[in-house]
Amino acid sequence: NAGVTQTPKFQVLKTGQSMTLQCAQDMNHNSMYWYRQDPGMGLRLIYYSASEGTTDKGEVPNGYNVSRLNKREFSLRLESAAPSQTSVYFCASRPTSGDTNEQFFGPGTRLTVL
Amino acid sequence: QKEVEQNSGPLSVPEGAIASLNCTYSDRVSQSFFWYRQYSGKSPELIMSIYSNGDKEDGRFTAQLNKASQYVSLLIRDSQPSDSATYLCAVRGTGFQKLVFGTGTRLLVSP
Numbered sequence: 375n376a377g378v379t380q381t382p383k384f385q386v387l388k389t390g391q392s393m394t395l396q397c398a399q400d401m402n403h404n405s406m407y408w409y410r411q412d413p414g415m416g417l418r419l420i421y422y423s424a425s426e427g428t429t430d431k432g433e434v435p436n437g438y439n440v441s442r443l444n445k446r447e448f449s450l451r452l453e454s455a456a457p458s459q460t461s462v463y464f465c466a467s468r469p470t471s472g473d474t475n476e477q478f479f480g481p482g483t484r485l486t487v488l
Numbered sequence: 489q490k491e492v493e494q495n496s497g498p499l500s501v502p503e504g505a506i507a508s509l510n511c512t513y514s515d516r517v518s519q520s521f522f523w524y525r526q527y528s529g530k531s532p533e534l535i536m537s538i539y540s541n542g543d544k545e546d547g548r549f550t551a552q553l554n555k556a557s558q559y560v561s562l563l564i565r566d567s568q569p570s571d572s573a574t575y576l577c578a579v580r581g582t583g584f585q586k587l588v589f590g591t592g593t594r595l596l597v598s599p
Contacts, residue, residue, distance in 0.1 A: 405585060414496070416591035417532070417576065424585050432586070464531055468585075476522065477587060479531040 375400050378480035380465050386486045387455045395450040395483050397465030405468040406448035407477060408432075408440060410461040417464065423448055455487045491515060492579050494590035502598055507564040509593050511577030514558065520580035521553055521560045526592065527573045536562060567597045 381396045399406065408420040409432075419432030423442040437459060439451045448467075452459060462484050466477040493512045501507045509523075520539055524532035538544045538551040538560065550563040560579075564571055574592040 414591060417589040419586060422585055430585075476534050476537060479533070482531050 377401065378465055378467055378478055380463075380480040380483050382483060383481065384484050386488065387452075388488050389456060391455050392451065392453050393455065394452075395463055395465075395485075396447070397449065397480060398447045399465075399467040399478075399480075400446065401467060401469070401478065402445070403467035403478075404445070404470045406442065407466040407468070408438075408448070408450045409464045409466065410434065410459075411464060411482075412461050420450065420463075455485075457487045459485065460487045461485060491588045492577055492590040494575075494577050494593045496591060497594040498596045499593055500596045500598065501567050503567060503569060505567050505597075507567045507571065507595055507597070509562040509564070509575050509577075509595065511560045511562075511590055512558055513560070513577075513579045513588075515579065515588075516555075516558065518555075518558075518579045521551070522578040522580075522587065523549075523551060523562045524576040524578060524589075525573045526576055532576055564595075567595075569597045569599050571595060572597045 378399045404425045407422040409417045411417050418434050420438050421440040423429045426445045429440050441449045462482050464482050465480040468477045491514050523536040525535045526532045536551040538553045544551045548565045552561045574594045576592045577590040578587040
């Protein structure tokens with residue numbers, strides 16, 4: 375199993391450009407998440423998807439959109455990138471058995487917006 | 489007040505010592521608590537979970553939970569240089585789906 379995979383690993387954008395960050399998991403998890411991590415701010419939830427076909431806003435959703443394409447894939451789109459969106463982006467997924475809330479993280483995408 | 493608070497550190501300990509990492513949280517109805525380890529440039533990795541008051545041990549790691557004091561800690565015995573990382577405390581909030589993370593404590597273990 376590859377676990378949670380993310381593409382690309384690195385990206386540099388100019389202000390105003392758009393891009394989509396891809397995430398896929400092969401663990402048959404229902405729930406998937408997008409976080410951003412900034413120095414001194416910890417991990418902040420952008421959007422999450424409790425199951426295929428549903429998405430909900432997290433703590434910092436402004437400037438982002440998401441698509442839960444199917445059970446495996448959850449993408450994050452920046453329509454018009456801004457320097458404030460320079461960050462490391464992590465995708466995570468969660469098993470749904472029992473009441474565990476363990477989240478498994480992908481390797482991250484390091485995004486710089488100039 | 490932040491929902492989950494951790495001292496940012498760095499916490500410096502010599503090899504072989506006990507490292508004690510602390511975390512407080514504000515939501516009294518929180519039920520699940522997690523410690524993640526994050527090496528520089530890598531993604532967070534779950535190392536401990538705890539759901540009830542008391543201690544939970546796993547190898548060199550012990551998680552301690554005190555819901556009355558809204559306090560959770562992680563003890564690392566016989567600390568090794570390979571334990572040098574940032575340790576993130578995470579709490580399941582009022583929304584079942586979501587974890588709230590602290591900003592992390594950086595641990596440095598010197599040989």
